[in-house]
Amino acid sequence: MTAGSGSGEVLFDVDGAVAVVTLNAPDRRNALTPDMARELIGLFDEVDARPEIGALVVRAVGKSFCAGGDIATLTSAGRDPAAPEAYEGMSAIYDSFYRLGQVRVPTVAAVRGSAVGAGMNMLLATDLRIVATDARLLCGFLKRGMHPGGGHFVILSRLIGREAAAAMALFGEEVDGARAAELGLAWEAVDANAVESRALELAARVAADPELARVAVGNFRKEVAGGAVSWEVATQFERPAQMWSMRRSAAD
Structure with a gap:
């Protein structure tokens, strides 16, 4: 790999034609803060700006891939979701x-x-997920007293269908990596120590021709990622409901 960069909480490396973004805040289980999110956006912009890059792997350090939004950020936003700083932080x-x-x-995603x-x-x-057999995948919004956000219902249900999405997002069902692969939530479940190498192997394969990879994935998403409501529209549907639920929780 080339020499890495990043703030410390997000790392960036390039391995041949494959970019690797690593969530590196294990002390809080890689929960996202606004600053961390903004750095991720900047790195994704960098990937787009470098035509020699043909694929991206997202991985994480520690025992969790990502525990969601940082608790302090969510608590602060819940006190006054319309406050500019809170709104901008959640938007990030x-x-x-x-x-x-x-x-x-x-x-x-290497999970x-x-x-x-x-x-x-x-x-x-992401376009594809390789997960550890013993990974724990949990929507978890309602358990926290929050409405889902970020277009969650759309991006989950378009992968696993209405029934499984209802079980996970509404009824709080947790699935492990093996079950995730059965549901179509992941391409493959492997031993934890093989997750990243398998993800990099697949990424390197498509990245061998970066120009073709970029054209192909653009059309792939246009052709197969549609739904009754677009992800962008779903994000706007869910935001006011999530902000309401956060304010309600903060008032308790």
């Missing part, structure tokens, strides 16, 4: 996984440990 978190979904190269809430949105935003 939304924008980070939405921006991942728009990156111009094929994307792979070990747990993924909850916004962490689920992060892995759902």
Whole structure:
């Protein structure tokens, strides 16, 4: 790999034609802060600006892929969701996984440990997921007293269908990596120590021709990622409901 860069909480490397973005805040289980989200957006912009890059892998350090939005950020936003700083901070978190979904190269999530809430949105935003057999995948919004956000219902249900999406997003069902692969939530479940190497293997394959990879993934998303409501529209539907639920929780 080339020498890495990043703030410390987000790392960026390039391995041949594959970019690797690493969530590196294990002390808080890689929960997203607004600053971390903004840095992710900047790195996704960098991937797009470098035509020699043909694929992107998103991975994480520690026992969790991503525990969702940072608790302090969510609590602060819940006190007054309309306050400019709170609104902008939550927008940055939304924008980070939405921006991942728009990156111009094929994307792979390498998922070990747990993924909850916004962490689920992060892995759902990618084109393909390789997960550890013992990974723990949980929507978790309602358990926290929050309405889902970020277009969660759309990006989950377009992968696994209405029934499974209802079970996970409404009824709080948790699935492991093996079940995720059965549902179509992941391409493959492998031993935890093989997750990243398998993700990099697949990414390197498509990245061998970066120009073709960019054209192909653009058309792939146009042709297969549609739904009754677009992801962008769903994000706007969910935002006021989530902000209401956060304010309600803060008032308790």
